[in-house]
Amino acid sequence: MSLAIFDLDNTLIADDSDYLWGQFLVDQGIVDKEQYEHANAKFYEDYRQGKLDIVEFLNFSLQPLADNEPEQLYQWRTQFIEQIITPILLKPAQQLIDKHRDRGDTLLVITATNRFVTEPIVKLYGIDNLLATTPEFIDGRYTGGFTGVPCFREGKVTLLEAWLENSPHTLEGSWFYSDSHNDLPLLSLVDNPVAVDPDEKLTAAAKQADWSIISLRNNHCPTEHFHK
Secondary structure, eight states: OOOEEEOOOOTTTTSHHHHHHHHHHHTSSOOOOOHHHHHHHHHHHHHHOOEEEEEEEEHTHHHHHSSOHHHHHHHHHHHIIIIIGGGBOHHHHHHHHHHHTTTTOOEEESSSHHHHHHHHHHHHHHHEEEOEEEEEEETTTEEEEESSSSSSTTHHHHHHHHHTTTOOOOSTOOEEEOGGGHHHHHHHHEEEEESSOOHHHHHHHHHTOOEEOOSSSSSSSOGGGGGO
């Protein structure tokens, strides 16, 4: 029985939920289209290039949570999940998750995208354990800030290590699935790193390190990496 860890965006789903949530806010007229759309695209490109200032991005992306009542936010989120996220869920991803579950592995999603956006997505895959950037919530309102360490790059390692201290699990026999070179710190830590539809930098790193490389963007769940 091992720990099976999954990145979320562009790994278990066929796009980036953080970026899509921002676009949803734009499309619904909740935020200023020109200003927000431009900034959202810039931050996403910074992420892809490996030069994202995570604190600057969080200050931007969490502000709409502070600007609106939680009840309204939850209604928008439900609409977002139904209209935007459900169509990009990946059947092979669910099959892979189920294979680990059937093996008796403990399932964990670890993602830089904030918990407000990702918690209901992770539940769609039947996964209970989630490590994500946590928006600050005080006196019944989101503040626009965040608590603890951002769950990004080395921060994923920090939060995972803290989680392991309070659980019976270890990294012995562990797996981590990710698409992004931003996750190299954690991929390098687990026993079974798997690059999933990886970006160019991760593809190069995975080939050099002889890691498994798989795709979840087709109709079949890859299984050969289980025997690597």
